[in-house]
């Protein structure tokens with residue numbers, strides 16, 4: 001039985017009766033030791049980053065075998081003992097641009113998206129690396145531009161403090177504009193390489209960026225050819241108003257966390273209106289949302305996997321468990337602040353029906369999450385423990401637990417009724433769960449006509465249905481003075 005609203009329509013017969021929609025976009029959001037905070041502790045799960053290169057390779061090849069559109073690497077610019085408890089996958093990891101450079105030689109079709117932090121990037125270096133990886137991969141690179149939320153990153157980059165929202169987004173906006181100018185350095189025909197005539201470069205087609213930014217002033221030209229994709233597709237992930245402006249004006253994909261299916265349609269409609277408000281085609285930005293499926297052959301098996309993960313999340317009955325980095329208040333006391341009535345209970349004890357009746361609205365919402373994720377209901381044969389309520393409060397992702405068919409129902413409903421274009425699929429732990437997605441959920445989506453599952457085009461842009469941008473220098477003649485002053489003269 002489906003627990004999600006469902007329409008058995010293919011994209012050809014959209015529920016709105018509107019024009020045909022492109023198939024669902026599916027990306028693998030790679031987190032080596034699992035996206036669930038306790039994933040690395042799951043029996044048999046990959047848990048030692050020393051062997052990450054093998055795991056990165058195997059995951060990318062599995063994703064490619066299933067025809068996923070891309071594999072996606074997030075990033076974080078600091079580490080500390082606290083990450084063990086919060087986001088273990090961030091603690092010690094391969095840097096994303098290095099991962100996609102590695103994969104460009106190991107894979108042949110799948111898109112490769114790396115997160116870069118605009119606040120701490122040097123634009124010329126980033127333009128060089130990204131154009132290079134795009135060329136090395138035959139046009140499969142994407143960049144996720146973020147501005148960062150980790151204050152410790154500042155000291156790692158010689159700064160006194162992490163910039164405020166305005167400064168970070170001023171910098172990110174400049175970075176995108178400067179990157180795109182640098183990528184356009186080599187106009188069509190600029191690299192002549194004619195052996196007979198002895199002409200290597202046509203200087204009239206090689207352009208300087210001469211970008212006068214405050215944060216990212218840069219001269220150019222770039223010493224790497226234009227990316228195969230023209231401009232590498234840009235994802236943006238953020239939550240603030242400035243973040244939305246960056247998406248509206250400049251992004252190709254928006255990675256947005258949406259609180260519920262009920263809220264998703266309004267959010268995706270607003271985002272598309274915002275894009276249209278800047279004069280762009282509202283379909284020019286693909287809206288992607290993260291989802292963390294936990295998959296079992298039966299619903300009961302999926303619940304069991306989820307229960308095991310919940311039981312392995314480090315929580316403490318007191319304010320602190322005494323270990324360095326343990327976040328204060330991962331306890332019943334904190335839950336009490338959230339739901340109003342938890343104080344004094346044992347984490348492993350059951351929430352009685354009378355306890356549940358006294359929960360505030362946030363508590364009721366958490367009980368609803370627990371029910372959907374584990375089939376547990378207070379006072380039933382599958383009772384709710386206080387631990388269940390606390391852990392579901394601590395895990396912020398869109399977790400969906402069920403059989404491959406139920407997971408497909410969920411994705412279908414978010415695509416059809418929530419208006420998202422696709423999903424960044426998180427895996428609770430790397431072991432069997434990713435293969436269950438690629439080998440059981442993906443075929444189900446294909447059989448429903450919702451997912452393409454093969455590589456129609458050559459580049460990531462082709463795959464995502466994004467138009468190739470014209471070279472800005474050719475387009476408007478801006479700044480079209482040839483960059484001859486700094487070029488060596490052939491003798």
Ligand SMILES: Cc1cc2nc3c(=O)[nH]c(=O)nc-3n(C[C@H](O)[C@H](O)[C@H](O)COP(=O)(O)O)c2cc1C
Nearest residue numbers: 074075115146147148149237238239240243255257
């Ligand atoms: C779905 C999603 C994924 C994100 N992934 C990353 C990431 O990998 N690395 C990072 O530094 N920030 C990441 N962020 C954080 C944002 O990019 C941004 O830096 C942070 O939220 C601060 O910007 P804001 O004020 O616009 O939210 C992510 C945000 C969202 C919503």
